[in-house]
Amino acid sequence: MYHFIINPNAGSGRGWKVWRAIAGYMDRHNIEYEAVLTNGIGEARDAARELTKEAGKPCFLIVVGGDGTMNEVLDGASFHGPLNLGYIPAGTGNDLWRSLHMPASPVKCLKKQLQPRHFSMIDYGVLSYGKGEPFHRRFLVSAGIGFDAAVCQAALDSRLRSRLGHMGFRRLSYLLLGIGQFFKCRSSRGYIVLDGVKRVEFNNILFISCHIQPSEGGGFVFAPKADGKDGLMNICVVSHSNRMKLIPLLLGAMTGRKKRYKGTRTYECREVKIHTDAPLPVHVDGEVCGNVNDIQAECIPRKVRMMF
Numbered sequence: 001m002y003h004f005i006i007n008p009n010a011g012s013g014r015g016w017k018v019w020r021a022i023a024g025y026m027d028r029h030n031i032e033y034e035a036v037l038t039n040g041i042g043e044a045r046d047a048a049r050e051l052t053k054e055a056g057k058p059c060f061l062i063v064v065g066g067d068g069t070m071n072e073v074l075d076g077a078s079f080h081g082p083l084n085l086g087y088i089p090a091g092t093g094n095d096l097w098r099s100l101h102m103p104a105s106p107v108k109c110l111k112k113q114l115q116p117r118h119f120s121m122i123d124y125g126v127l128s129y130g131k132g133e134p135f136h137r138r139f140l141v142s143a144g145i146g147f148d149a150a151v152c153q154a155a156l157d158s159r160l161r162s163r164l165g166h167m168g169f170r171r172l173s174y175l176l177l178g179i180g181q182f183f184k185c186r187s188s189r190g191y192i193v194l195d196g197v198k199r200v201e202f203n204n205i206l207f208i209s210c211h212i213q214p215s216e217g218g219g220f221v222f223a224p225k226a227d228g229k230d231g232l233m234n235i236c237v238v239s240h241s242n243r244m245k246l247i248p249l250l251l252g253a254m255t256g257r258k259k260r261y262k263g264t265r266t267y268e269c270r271e272v273k274i275h276t277d278a279p280l281p282v283h284v285d286g287e288v289c290g291n292v293n294d295i296q297a298e299c300i301p302r303k304v305r306m307m308f
Contacts, residue, residue: 002026002033002114005047005073007065009039010091018090018106019064025107031114044069045076055080060307062113064106066091067141071285074124075138079303086113086307092155092218093286095141099213099228102308113307121302122228125212127284128296139284140304142216142223143297145274146207147238149281150185151178151217153288175254178217182243182250190276192237194269202239206246206263208274209236210297216286220253223266231301235267271298 008016019037026033036047044065052059059081063073070087077083088109089097103109127143128134137143154177191201192208209216211223211234223234240246240263249261279291 001060002031003051003059003061004033004035005044005051005061005063005065005069006035006037007044007069007090008037010065010069012092015065015069015090018088021106022064022088022110025110038065038069042072044072048073048076049078052076052078052081052083056082058082058084060084060086062086062088062110062307064088064090067093067096067285068287070096071137071139071141071287074140074304082305084119084305084307088113093216095213095215095217095219098215098219099141100306100308109308116307120229120306120308122304122306123212123231123299123301124304125210125233126298126300127210127282127289128298129282129289129292129294134296135289137284137287137289139212140228141213141285142209142211143282143284143295144207144209144216145276145282145292145295146187146205146280147178147181147185148207148209148217148222149283149288150181152283152286153281154181155286156288178220178250182247186278186280187239187243188276188278188280190274192235192267192275193273194235194267195271196273200237200265200267202237204239204241205276205280206238206240206243207280208238210234210272211236212299215253215256219256220250221256222253224256225266225268229302231299232268232270233272233297233299235269235272237265237267238263239265269299272296 211226214226215221222236226234282289
């Protein structure tokens with residue numbers, strides 16, 4: 001039995017179109033399945049928790065949506081039993097799909113997951129934040145504080161994003177929102193602590209991103225060396241007193257150019273603590289977590305069993 005969790009609103013309605021194509025294929029080939037269609041924030045998390053709650057029972061779970069839907073499923077899923085996780089992209093950014101080099105066609109994606117040549121064990125991260133008893137959120141692609149999270153925050157209620165999404169220009173919406181936030185969002189002094197040992201201070205942090213996979217925001221490659229199977233996170237710190245000098249970095253990230261730019265530093269670690277003097281917005285896989293000063297991220301190695 002295959003279980004599907006679908007976000008029909010993903011990608012400005014693309015999720016529903018993709019699901020119709022997938023359901024049609026399953027019906028034509030008489031493949032048994034059950035489907036849960038979500039309508040709001042948190043429903044994919046609840047559905048994943050319910051489907052994976054029985055310890056020892058194998059579960060074949062395929063997510064239809066964007067990176068945010070996949071994030072909710074990961075966050076709610078239990079790993080007490082054998083969980084085989086699939087993914088069919090239908091969102092705006094689709095950075096997980098890009099990093100895993102999956103087929104562009106939803107039906108081809110489905111076929112590979114119904115008859116996988118192999119299962120791949122990949123890493124995920126856990127972000128901890130908040131005062132007192134901290135909140136914990138899992139992530140499969142990236143988590144960050146500062147500018148990249150501000151772009152995600154701006155995208156939540158953006159009419160521009162919705163309109164461009166309907167027209168098929170999903171990546172362009174992130175670019176235009178990014179340009180706007182580049183001049184609006186604040187920078188801050190702060191520091192990072194890598195694996196509890198190495199402390200590095202910065203004066204003008206624009207953003208810090210923690211990567212399991214190389215790209216975020218619809219293909220902006222801030223961590224080209226990130227490998228989702230090596231048990232490590234790649235940390236990208238972007239900090240410069242003259243913000244205009246960071247523009248080549250953003251353009252290079254957009255085109256995937258592998259070059260070192262002024263104002264950016266990268267590190268590898270299993271765990272990182274991040275402090276900023278000013279509260280800055282935070283995200284996990286593009287999902288906004290509010291504004292805070294302190295976050296901590298940890299890599300959990302090779303825990304997610306993916307079908308693709």
